[in-house]
Amino acid sequence: MTLSLMIHSLAAVVWVGGMFFAYVILRPTLQEWEALERLRLWKEVFRRFFPWVWMSVLALLASGYFMIFFGLGGFSGVGLHVHIMHLTGWIMIALFGVLFHVPWIAFLRAVDREDVATAGAKLATIRMIVLTNLVLGLVTVAVASSGRYW
Numbered sequence: 001m002t003l004s005l006m007i008h009s010l011a012a013v014v015w016v017g018g019m020f021f022a023y024v025i026l027r028p029t030l031q032e033w034e035a036l037e038r039l040r041l042w043k044e045v046f047r048r049f050f051p052w053v054w055m056s057v058l059a060l061l062a063s064g065y066f067m068i069f070f071g072l073g074g075f076s077g078v079g080l081h082v083h084i085m086h087l088t089g090w091i092m093i094a095l096f097g098v099l100f101h102v103p104w105i106a107f108l109r110a111v112d113r114e115d116v117a118t119a120g121a122k123l124a125t126i127r128m129i130v131l132t133n134l135v136l137g138l139v140t141v142a143v144a145s146s147g148r149y150w
């Protein structure tokens with residue numbers, strides 16, 4: 001249980017913290033950049049970040065279900081905060097799955113053929129999904145870490 005909770009919390013920090021840095025720090029910093037350069041930089045940034053998100057997703061699911069079934073006596077034994085986290089967690093994972101397979105792939109292709117308009121449009125979709133997941137992620141962390149004291 002202790003090790004699972006450590007892995008679980010670290011995975012949440014990596015995913016949510018990475019989104020916070022991308023959205024709140026990097027995005028405004030790059031606003032003045034020339035379009036193609038900015039799009040190429042986002043490509044490199046996300047190319048390195050997304051494998052960490054996939055690893056975080058796997059770690060969150062494995063450690064989360066391990067805690068539920070081997071530490072807390074199944075779903076009937078967990079508090080409301082875990083049910084909320086389970087729901088918001090799966091919404092985040094589904095949104096990331098869509099982001100990765102649809103706008104991200106289209107964005108990569110558009111950047112490679114230097115199609116600035118299409119790449120910009122795909123990046124706008126990615127940005128919207130990242131913002132949604134960032135808000136959901138922050139809410140999930142707040143709910144999950146305080147829930148046992150409700």
Ligand code: HEM
Nearest residue numbers: 012060064065067068085086089090137140141144145148
């Ligand atoms: C989607 C499947 C998920 C499952 C099955 C799951 C399950 C769990 C369980 C069983 C706990 C222990 C709760 C307790 O002992 O009170 C926990 C804690 C936690 N989870 Fe999740 N979780 C999931 C997703 C997420 C996601 C997506 C995040 C954040 C982005 C997250 C962040 C946390 C945090 C911050 C804690 C609290 C650590 C602490 O004790 O301070 N979880 N989770």
